[in-house]
Amino acid sequence: MAHTVLDRRGDRAPSLTFAEGAPLVVDRRAVLKSAFSAIGAYAVTVSGATWLVGPGKAWAMEFAAFDEETAGTLLQMARALYPHDKVGDAHYATAVRALDDAVAGSEDKDAALKVYTDGVARLNDAAGGSFIDLDADAKEAALQAEADSEDPGFFQAVRGQMVNGFYNDPEVWKIFGYQGASFDEGGYILRGFDDLSWLPAPPDEASPPVQDA
Amino acid sequence: MVRTFDHNDDSVVVIIGSGAGGGSLGHELATRGINVVMLEAGARQSTDSYVNDEWASFVQLAWLDPRTTAGEWRVAKDFSGLPAWICKTVGGSTTHWAGASLRFQEHEFRVATEYGEIEGASLLDWPITLADLEPYYAKAEDKLGVTRTNGIPGLPGNNNFNVMYNGAMKLGYKDCHTGRMAINSRDRDDRASCKQLGFCFQGCKMGAKWSTLYSEIPKAEETANFELRAECQALKILHDETGKVTGVLYVDADGNQQRQRARVVAVAGNSIESPRLLLNSESAKFPDGLANSSGQVGKNYMRHMTGSVYAGFEEPVHMFRGTTMAGIITDESIHDPSRGFAGGYEMETLSLGLPFMAAFLEPGDWGRGFAGMMDDYAHMAGMWLVGEDMPQESNAVTLDPDMKDAHGLPVPKVTFTDHPNDIAMREHAYKQGSAVYDAVGAKWTHHTPPYPSTHNLGTNRMSEKAGDGVVNQWGQTHDIKNLFVSDGSVFTTGGAENPTLTIVSLALRQADYIAEQMGKNEI
Numbered sequence: 001m002a003h004t005v006l007d008r009r010g011d012r013a014p015s016l017t018f019a020e021g022a023p024l025v026v027d028r029r030a031v032l033k034s035a036f037s038a039i040g041a042y043a044v045t046v047s048g049a050t051w052l053v054g055p056g057k058a059w060a061m062e063f064a065a066f067d068e069e070t071a072g073t074l075l076q077m078a079r080a081l082y083p084h085d086k087v088g089d090a091h092y093a094t095a096v097r098a099l100d101d102a103v104a105g106s107e108d109k110d111a112a113l114k115v116y117t118d119g120v121a122r123l124n125d126a127a128g129g130s131f132i133d134l135d136a137d138a139k140e141a142a143l144q145a146e147a148d149s150e151d152p153g154f155f156q157a158v159r160g161q162m163v164n165g166f167y168n169d170p171e172v173w174k175i176f177g178y179q180g181a182s183f184d185e186g187g188y189i190l191r192g193f194d195d196l197s198w199l200p201a202p203p204d205e206a207s208p209p210v211q212d213a
Numbered sequence: 214m215v216r217t218f219d220h221n222d223d224s225v226v227v228i229i230g231s232g233a234g235g236g237s238l239g240h241e242l243a244t245r246g247i248n249v250v251m252l253e254a255g256a257r258q259s260t261d262s263y264v265n266d267e268w269a270s271f272v273q274l275a276w277l278d279p280r281t282t283a284g285e286w287r288v289a290k291d292f293s294g295l296p297a298w299i300c301k302t303v304g305g306s307t308t309h310w311a312g313a314s315l316r317f318q319e320h321e322f323r324v325a326t327e328y329g330e331i332e333g334a335s336l337l338d339w340p341i342t343l344a345d346l347e348p349y350y351a352k353a354e355d356k357l358g359v360t361r362t363n364g365i366p367g368l369p370g371n372n373n374f375n376v377m378y379n380g381a382m383k384l385g386y387k388d389c390h391t392g393r394m395a396i397n398s399r400d401r402d403d404r405a406s407c408k409q410l411g412f413c414f415q416g417c418k419m420g421a422k423w424s425t426l427y428s429e430i431p432k433a434e435e436t437a438n439f440e441l442r443a444e445c446q447a448l449k450i451l452h453d454e455t456g457k458v459t460g461v462l463y464v465d466a467d468g469n470q471q472r473q474r475a476r477v478v479a480v481a482g483n484s485i486e487s488p489r490l491l492l493n494s495e496s497a498k499f500p501d502g503l504a505n506s507s508g509q510v511g512k513n514y515m516r517h518m519t520g521s522v523y524a525g526f527e528e529p530v531h532m533f534r535g536t537t538m539a540g541i542i543t544d545e546s547i548h549d550p551s552r553g554f555a556g557g558y559e560m561e562t563l564s565l566g567l568p569f570m571a572a573f574l575e576p577g578d579w580g581r582g583f584a585g586m587m588d589d590y591a592h593m594a595g596m597w598l599v600g601e602d603m604p605q606e607s608n609a610v611t612l613d614p615d616m617k618d619a620h621g622l623p624v625p626k627v628t629f630t631d632h633p634n635d636i637a638m639r640e641h642a643y644k645q646g647s648a649v650y651d652a653v654g655a656k657w658t659h660h661t662p663p664y665p666s667t668h669n670l671g672t673n674r675m676s677e678k679a680g681d682g683v684v685n686q687w688g689q690t691h692d693i694k695n696l697f698v699s700d701g702s703v704f705t706t707g708g709a710e711n712p713t714l715t716i717v718s719l720a721l722r723q724a725d726y727i728a729e730q731m732g733k734n735e736i
Contacts, residue, residue, distance in 0.1 A: 167571035177591030187408030207370030
């Protein structure tokens with residue numbers, strides 16, 4: 001598996017690669033926490049910077065604003081909101097980093113960050129410890145409480161990013177079998193627009209043949 | 214070859230809006246030698262500049278200026294700032310439409326008579342009949358190149374249609390086919406044939422789907438009697454002391470205010486902006502807005518009864534491949550009160566890409582149930598349900614009392630609540646839509662609530678009597694002889710059919726009338 005490392009701008013970061021056996025400074029608490037996590041990806045702090053690291057260190061993503069706890073919890077929140085077993089954590093992490101980018105780029109960074117740190121704190125309070133360690137039912141209940149709260153701004157910010165960002169990622173499209181634009185390939189007319197074979201083909205009067213077919 | 218007109222040239226017809234109504238009217242008038250200045254608020258795109266990406270295209274084409282919502286419709290909750298999914302671009306919503314081109318049924322022009330009194334509904338018969346419009350329907354079908362008319366073969370059905378067709382037959386429906394579509398199944402009128410791109414809503418990059426952007430507008434420009442001014446937003450229609458309109462105040466592409474004088478003004482800004490413009494044109498002489506002596510400007514807002522059914526199957530469908538609206542079941546479009554509601558509805562395939570499916574399948578939803586449906590994306594089929602809704606005077610486009618746009622004018626506020634008839638029809642349609650998919654083994658079906666409105670109708674309605682509506686049978690305002698409305702806002706009632714063909718047909722009929730009246734110096 002390729003060891004992809006993304007810095008904050010989404011570029012490959014040659015300065016830090018997780019080659020097999022390479023030394024890596026890992027926060028001890030994160031390792032412990034990740035041991036209880038059902039999902040492989042985990043948050044670490046490396047030389048003061050927050051990273052999300054994929055299972056087997058297949059990928060790593062740097063964060064500018066979120067600390068380890070915020071990034072790690074938001075990753076699990078994103079997955080609990082839209083849980084797809086077939087989608088790897090890297091794609092959820094991409095959505096979390098879009099939120100991080102927005103915070104880092106906002107005029108009042110402290111206020112923007114507080115929305116997420118407060119939200120994460122509330123989720124952990126609701127969990128009586130760590131939201132990350134809750135089972136699926138308990139995660140949904142904690143999120144429902146956020147959704148129903150008087151100020152669902154935190155919940156809607158994360159949910160909105162998932163709807164408008166996560167599902168708008170061409171890498172995610174592939175996993176769902178959505179093929180997107182076809183114009184450059186001549187359309188779907190020769191690429192399966194009528195290839196359904198588990199039902200009888202409609203008669204010509206209902207569905208005339210393709211021109212010159 | 215493209216003509217330009219002086220701002221002080223008061224011989225021109227100014228048309229506000231370049232979509233189905235405005236674009237068709239402009240081309241017809243220019244062809245007759247009448248000088249036309251067309252103001253379009255949006256920018257001019259092309260088949261090259263269209264983007265086959267749902268969100269990017271939405272930003273490129275949709276009307277995103279601020280609007281507010283009120284009433285009990287779910288759109289006000291799910292999309293409070295986006296009551297309608299219509300376009301701000303040259304070609305208007307003919308860039309975004311799916312292409313379904315259906316004639317109204319005979320009885321749909323006289324539903325007050327046919328349906329009788331329905332509590333809470335402001336039903337009114339149209340001042341015209343199907344017979345009045347038939348020659349214009351025929352002309353419109355030829356201009357748009359509608360399949361299954363004029364010897365044009367139907368389009369080939371895609372996988373989404375296959376599922377619909379088999380379900381419809383198992384359920385006993387009789388009339389299911391790939392529709393009457395303004396999408397070329399053969400090269401025609403300098404437009405290519407459909408290559409099943411799957412992005413009808415995003416502007417057809419083949420130009421196979423009819424749009425005024427690359428049909429009526431360039432043809433009008435070739436006459437040298439026509440000037441399109443893109444990125445020019447009308448602010449107010451101006452009038453003289455006699456009450457005749459004299460021109461239009463607008464903001465040009467550079468942000469400067471301009472005044473174009475006019476002999477005739479035709480408003481074709483779709484059913485939200487058209488009444489808004491008339492209301493914002495208030496003056497000492499017309500304190501309630503132009504052409505509003507009846508108080509009906511902005512009232513009776515209709516948006517069609519809509520909803521969607523999506524279904525998941527064990528086997529793949531790939532519904533996104535090919536035309537978005539790939540086929541239709543028309544059996545439910547009849548008026549049959551034994552179903553528990555007046556009027557009828559059409560069932561038409563619809564597909565959304567993964568990004569829009571996430572946003573629209575069940576707005577606001579999340580969690581394992583929602584994600585489970587999304588997991589089946591490649592195995593989903595879908596249909597849109599579209600039927601006649603009841604006009605209600607309280608459903609209205611009004612001026613928002615608090616919010617102003619970038620030019621300091623009140624933004625439109627769109628208030629809508631379903632009539633009980635609309636709710637009964639939607640429930641029936643959901644049940645039948647699910648039955649179609651259940652008949653071919655659906656694992657699950659889901660009833661998707663209405664999208665932001667695409668079929669906005671009725672806010673300047675056509676009436677026999679001046680007190681009942683805003684315009685007469687020609688789309689001429691009852692109050693001001695040289696002021697016309699040329700879009701779907703003139704619909705007296707909505708019918709079950711997608712409205713574009715009727716909008717075009719009314720514009721063609723109106724063009725004959727305007728030319729005749731100008732020839733007689735009546736206007």
